[in-house]
Amino acid sequence: MARKxxxxxxxxxxxxxxxxxxxxxxxxxxxxxxxPSEFGVYAVIAFILSFLIAFGDAGxxxxxxxxxxxPSRDDYRSIFTxxxxxxxxxxxxFWLAARQVAQAYHLPAEGAWVFRLVALSLLxxxxxxIPWIHLERHLEFDKLAVVEMGMALVYNGSVVALAWKGLGxxxxxxxLVARSLTGAILANLVRPWRIGWTWQWERVRQHLRFGIPYxxxxxxxxxxxxxxxxxxxxLLGTAQVGYLNWASMxxxxxxxxxxxxxxxxxxAFSRMQTHPESLGRFVERxxxxxxxxxxxxxxxxxxxxxxxxRTLFGDKWLVALPLYNLLWLANVFVPTATPLLALLNALGHxxxxxxxxAVWMLATWILGVPLIVLxxxxxxxxxxxxxxxxxxxxxxxxxxxxxxxxLPSVAPVWALAGPSACSRQRGLxx
Numbered sequence: 555m556a557r558k559x560x561x562x563x564x565x566x567x568x569x570x571x572x573x574x575x576x577x578x579x580x581x582x583x584x585x586x587x588x589x590p591s592e593f594g595v596y597a598v599i600a601f602i603l604s605f606l607i608a609f610g611d612a613g614x615x616x617x618x619x620x621x622x623x624x625p626s627r628d629d630y631r632s633i634f635t636x637x638x639x640x641x642x643x644x645x646x647x648f649w650l651a652a653r654q655v656a657q658a659y660h661l662p663a664e665g666a667w668v669f670r671l672v673a674l675s676l677l678x679x680x681x682x683x684i685p686w687i688h689l690e691r692h693l694e695f696d697k698l699a700v701v702e703m704g705m706a707l708v709y710n711g712s713v714v715a716l717a718w719k720g721l722g723x724x725x726x727x728x729x730l731v732a733r734s735l736t737g738a739i740l741a742n743l744v745r746p747w748r749i750g751w752t753w754q755w756e757r758v759r760q761h762l763r764f765g766i767p768y769x770x771x772x773x774x775x776x777x778x779x780x781x782x783x784x785x786x787x788x789l790l791g792t793a794q795v796g797y798l799n800w801a802s803m804x805x806x807x808x809x810x811x812x813x814x815x816x817x818x819x820x821x822a823f824s825r826m827q828t829h830p831e832s833l834g835r836f837v838e839r840x841x842x843x844x845x846x847x848x849x850x851x852x853x854x855x856x857x858x859x860x861x862x863x864r865t866l867f868g869d870k871w872l873v874a875l876p877l878y879n880l881l882w883l884a885n886v887f888v889p890t891a892t893p894l895l896a897l898l899n900a901l902g903h904x905x906x907x908x909x910x911x912a913v914w915m916l917a918t919w920i921l922g923v924p925l926i927v928l929x930x931x932x933x934x935x936x937x938x939x940x941x942x943x944x945x946x947x948x949x950x951x952x953x954x955x956x957x958x959x960x961l962p963s964v965a966p967v968w969a970l971a972g973p974s975a976c977s978r979q980r981g982l983x984x
Contacts, residue, residue: 594795
């Protein structure tokens, strides 16, 4: 199982390098083509799509992924039926509310169609859920990588081309529709299944016992992240959202390679949960690998951020560098926190994981609101840094459920990253 997980991790690592490479190139073009205000609207669109996806899933897919025995055809069809019902309801409600959302952000009348297209993309995305579950359960991440690379290529190509044509924020909505259609088609090609509907509430209810707390983590995280597109967007305007969104994206680039690995953590940890000693050693190796990947990239990007910003994105984004400096510090915590949160879910402690998500959300709003009102967007960055220190409690909670060591796996790679990155920076500037 560990070898299969490693194979999947390598496939996802390659996929992540290609996908994030495409995303990075796309971001460079968009940062040059669009104004900070238009870039801020993009952040609002991305948040709304994530919010709709969270309410259209209820954690049912994750419940099937972690189930020890192979789900039956009725399991898959029952989950698919319930998800379709939820997705159609969510899409319908948001379709009707699109005009009011556009008015809240002071967009022109046609801005309502931007949000309606975002809702439509959610409907297309729902048809890739079951093939996705099949592939994740069997750790076939090489096939998942093919699907996601296709989606990234279509999305970035279409968005940049449409922005080049002058479509502005509409380019994001059309790109999302093209992306979701591509994902639905490719997912069903690489893992075909016979679509069917059935209603067996008893099966669904069993999965909801795990799924609702699990999905609650995503909902709570979205409520935490809503501070930027909602509170800051309505209070300070979309231009400030644009600067903050840019700084957050660039600061998070070192950990983006780990995002794909989240799909490996839960199924791999779940399969090893009956062997705690082996699982503990595996977790230590995962923490060493994640921090070993992030640390040198994070330190190097930090020391080179000003010339990179001028060269790649343009001088108009230099004003956001103080935001970047504070948001960058999350790179120290995330490579350890993300696998350990997945570990709690894999071991069946989704309520504990949910509690931490709730703490992060409450702390972000309690610290963020007064700091933003007093200091603007820099107040959000300060609040975000304060919230990061609560990850220390997450580390202790995970160790209480499974014996493993953190510091010996994490400290050496960060100790080596600083001198290595600084010497590389001197070589690049020489």
